[in-house]
Amino acid sequence: MKPILDYNIDDITNLLISLKQPKFRAGQIAKWLFSEQVSSFEQMTNLSKELRQMLASEYMVRSGEIVNTVICRDGTKKFLVKWPDGVQTETVLMEYHDRNTVCISTQSGCPVRCAFCASGINGLTRSLTAGEIIEQVIIAAESLGEQRLNNVVIMGMGEPFANYANVARAIKTMNADWGMNIGSRHITLSTIGIPDRIIQFAHDFPQITLAISLHAPNDKLRAELIPWAVNFPMRDILTAIDDYYEITHREVTIEYVMLDGVNSLPKHAEALAKLLRPYRINVNLINYNTVSETGHKPAHENAVNNFMEILKDRGINVHLRQSKGIDINAACGQLRNSHNQQSSQD
Numbered sequence: 001m002k003p004i005l006d007y008n009i010d011d012i013t014n015l016l017i018s019l020k021q022p023k024f025r026a027g028q029i030a031k032w033l034f035s036e037q038v039s040s041f042e043q044m045t046n047l048s049k050e051l052r053q054m055l056a057s058e059y060m061v062r063s064g065e066i067v068n069t070v071i072c073r074d075g076t077k078k079f080l081v082k083w084p085d086g087v088q089t090e091t092v093l094m095e096y097h098d099r100n101t102v103c104i105s106t107q108s109g110c111p112v113r114c115a116f117c118a119s120g121i122n123g124l125t126r127s128l129t130a131g132e133i134i135e136q137v138i139i140a141a142e143s144l145g146e147q148r149l150n151n152v153v154i155m156g157m158g159e160p161f162a163n164y165a166n167v168a169r170a171i172k173t174m175n176a177d178w179g180m181n182i183g184s185r186h187i188t189l190s191t192i193g194i195p196d197r198i199i200q201f202a203h204d205f206p207q208i209t210l211a212i213s214l215h216a217p218n219d220k221l222r223a224e225l226i227p228w229a230v231n232f233p234m235r236d237i238l239t240a241i242d243d244y245y246e247i248t249h250r251e252v253t254i255e256y257v258m259l260d261g262v263n264s265l266p267k268h269a270e271a272l273a274k275l276l277r278p279y280r281i282n283v284n285l286i287n288y289n290t291v292s293e294t295g296h297k298p299a300h301e302n303a304v305n306n307f308m309e310i311l312k313d314r315g316i317n318v319h320l321r322q323s324k325g326i327d328i329n330a331a332c333g334q335l336r337n338s339h340n341q342q343s344s345q346d
């Protein structure tokens with residue numbers, strides 16, 4: 001069975017041509033899939049029974065199975081989703097007072113192997129398809145019922161720029177008026193920063209917010225925290241950030257996770273401010289969500305405040321991002337790892 005959520009409007013049109021069906025049905029099917037978000041062809045009531053049966057004999061509407069859902073005290077919901085080949089990924093739905101945001105994964109596991117992250121511990125299992133990326137948005141929207149899903153952040157398991165073709169295809173479907181109709185300004189992609197891809201993304205999606213995980217003020221410390229980053233020196237990333245601004249006229253968000261005693265000391269703040277001062281960026285500080293396997297701890301509140309003040313004093317636009325889902329292992333990869341550990345103990 002092929003997953004139909006992988007298809008864009010052109011693919012659906014071609015499919016209908018091959019089935020000798022009128023092309024205008026493509027818009028109807030896309031509406032059922034991406035706007036109405038039905039879970040079976042049977043529910044596409046304006047299609048003939050014969051066409052519904054033809055589609056159902058070869059295609060599946062949903063391919064993911066939610067194998068675990070946990071809800072945090074702050075309302076954050078985390079879904080562990082199993083795909084047909086058995087790989088698992090996590091999707092997190094965060095409810096802020098005025099908006100609902102889903103954080104989706106782009107790979108199962110992650111090749112980047114950040115020293116503080118549960119997703120990277122065992123490396124990459126495989127990249128997700130466009131349909132699997134989109135299905136996570138549908139899972140979140142469904143769980144909200146009557147409430148609206150406002151934002152999508154591509155910040156879960158995996159490095160989106162290491163799965164660019166599928167991620168780009170999924171974003172186009174999310175964004176398209178024939179698709180999910182989610183405005184570009186409501187989608188954010190977070191990457192460790194691959195310079196060529198930053199430029200490509202600027203051309204392909206100039207209105208989508210780009211966040212780059214820096215996590216260190218120099219290449220040496222960055223390579224300790226983000227082993228893959230050794231391939232992408234910071235000076236090349238900063239040059240790409242300049243080019244990105246030239247192309248899009250939009251600022252990049254720099255993500256910086258605060259690890260106790262590792263990258264959160266005043267000297268790190270001074271060095272970061274000096275590094276970033278010439279660029280059109282804003283900084284998001286995120287205090288660490290503990291992953292017991294890594295040995296890292298969150299920075300103390302005073303250290304975080306002090307770090308912020310140093311950046312502000314040096315003219316850097318900086319915010320502290322709220323950590324969500326602390327009591328449910330919401331840092332990416334944690335739920336999958338704890339679920340797998342439990343399963344192996346059963």
Ligand code: SF4
Nearest residue numbers: 110113114117120158
């Ligand atoms: S923090 Fe992101 S990039 Fe790093 S290992 Fe985890 S999922 Fe991959």
